[in-house]
Amino acid sequence: MVAAVTVEAPEASADRSDRRPQPLAVRPEFDLPDDVAYLNCAFMGPMPTGAVHAGIQGLGRKARPWTIAPDDFTVPVDLLRDCFARLLGVPGDVDGVAITPSVSYGVSTAARNLHFDDGADVVVMAKQFPSDVYGWEKAALRHGGRLRTVEAPADHDWTSAVLAEIDAAGSSLGLVAVPPCHWIDGGVVDLVAVSEAARAAGAAVAVDVCQWLGAAPFDVEAVKPDFVVGATYKWLCGPYSLGFLWAGPRWRDGEPIEHGWTARANSHCLACLADYTADYQPGARRYDVGEVANFALVPAALAATELVASWDPQRTAAHARHLTDRVAEGAAALGLHTAPAALRSPHIVGVRLGPEVDAEALAPALADRGVHVSVRGDALRVSAHGFNDRSDVERLLGALAELLGRTP
Numbered sequence: 220m221v222a223a224v225t226v227e228a229p230e231a232s233a234d235r236s237d238r239r240p241q242p243l244a245v246r247p248e249f250d251l252p253d254d255v256a257y258l259n260c261a262f263m264g265p266m267p268t269g270a271v272h273a274g275i276q277g278l279g280r281k282a283r284p285w286t287i288a289p290d291d292f293t294v295p296v297d298l299l300r301d302c303f304a305r306l307l308g309v310p311g312d313v314d315g316v317a318i319t320p321s322v323s324y325g326v327s328t329a330a331r332n333l334h335f336d337d338g339a340d341v342v343v344m345a346k347q348f349p350s351d352v353y354g355w356e357k358a359a360l361r362h363g364g365r366l367r368t369v370e371a372p373a374d375h376d377w378t379s380a381v382l383a384e385i386d387a388a389g390s391s392l393g394l395v396a397v398p399p400c401h402w403i404d405g406g407v408v409d410l411v412a413v414s415e416a417a418r419a420a421g422a423a424v425a426v427d428v429c430q431w432l433g434a435a436p437f438d439v440e441a442v443k444p445d446f447v448v449g450a451t452y453k454w455l456c457g458p459y460s461l462g463f464l465w466a467g468p469r470w471r472d473g474e475p476i477e478h479g480w481t482a483r484a485n486s487h488c489l490a491c492l493a494d495y496t497a498d499y500q501p502g503a504r505r506y507d508v509g510e511v512a513n514f515a516l517v518p519a520a521l522a523a524t525e526l527v528a529s530w531d532p533q534r535t536a537a538h539a540r541h542l543t544d545r546v547a548e549g550a551a552a553l554g555l556h557t558a559p560a561a562l563r564s565p566h567i568v569g570v571r572l573g574p575e576v577d578a579e580a581l582a583p584a585l586a587d588r589g590v591h592v593s594v595r596g597d598a599l600r601v602s603a604h605g606f607n608d609r610s611d612v613e614r615l616l617g618a619l620a621e622l623l624g625r626t627p
């Protein structure tokens with residue numbers, strides 16, 4: 220049960236010097252007050268101050284449109300593609316990246332272009348994010364197949380459960396569309412193993428990295444997916460309404476879901492736009508959202524993703540792991556359950572609250588104490604990024620102990 224919420228919020232730690240040294244010290248890049256423990260990047264990443272300024276500056280250019288040149292429609296967008304490609308482990312593969320407004324847009328584009336046999340099924344995880352499930356379900360039904368939903372394994376071993384479903388699907392498998400970790404509690408999936416099994420069964424692989432990219436390394440070369448979709452507003456700390464679709468080399472000559480002018484060949488020649496052409500810009504650019512050169516969002520996204528990439532995903536993951544491990548340890552001391560470390564992602568940990576706790580009441584009570592996390596299902600979802608530190612976690616654990624009326 221959540222205890223009364225009338226207790227005074229704990230004093231903000233004015234002196235943060237008691238923190239253990241962390242491998243990353245990037246908090247000053249963000250507008251994060253010392254008395255805010257923002258452990259909620261899985262909901263929405265804070266935008267770095269530099270990215271906010273880049274966005275404002277970009278918006279300001281609309282006040283002076285004569286400063287906007289033809290190159291401004293392509294050069295910053297290609298820089299952004301380049302950054303996504305690097306984070307995906309395919310540096311230089313600028314042609315593989317389309318810019319989208321959302322994960323659902325990327326899934327819809329991929330679903331429009333994947334051709335699987337009639338009656339072929341799509342494997343997803345139980346309670347997977349709706350922007351994946353809705354799009355892939357439509358695609359499965361269109362081909363006379365269905366979704367095969369992998370139930371949450373009691374032992375938290377999603378990889379074995381997904382592999383078993385691939386095995387059970389046999390020749391009716393058309394696509395495996397699972398993420399590197401579950402958005403609700405960070406349960407990990409070994410995508411290299413899953414993708415290998417899917418490909419051996421003749422199926423395609425699509426991956427939603429929205430809850431992963433920026434927080435941990437991803438390796439397209441190792442996973443060998445057909446499509447990867449993502450958004451910038453969580454772990455890449457970018458703006459809302461800007462994402463990407465990476466298309467494997469054999470999927471770069473497909474059909475976009477809309478037909479904007481910038482996606483067509485020669486679109487840099489503004490004077491020749493009415494010389495209509497059936498040809499496209501190289502590679503996955505054909506799938507770009509219309510008005511892709513958003514003068515506010517693109518510079519903001521570029522500044523944010525470049526900053527997050529500069530931390531090095533390996534280091535970021537190690538930093539986050541240190542913090543989520545402490546969350547798990549502290550939660551266990553309060554009698555709460557988390558998945559074993561090897562089966563959860565470095566950056567998201569789901570703390571199971573048990574039926575006696577009013578989960579809905581807990582998140583606002585924590586927020587009153589300067590601790591920001593999410594409740595998803597019966598789990599308190601705690602997420603840690605490069606800007607978090609040990610004092611954020613201690614603030615969370617202290618507030619939890621107080622609200623639950625338990626002592627570690």
Ligand SMILES: Cc1ncc(COP(=O)(O)O)c(C=O)c1O
Pocket residue numbers: 261262320321322323324348350398402427429430450462
């Ligand atoms: C795994 C995952 N994918 C995608 C999204 C967002 O999807 P969209 O960009 O379609 O709104 C979220 C948001 O929480 C998510 O957790």
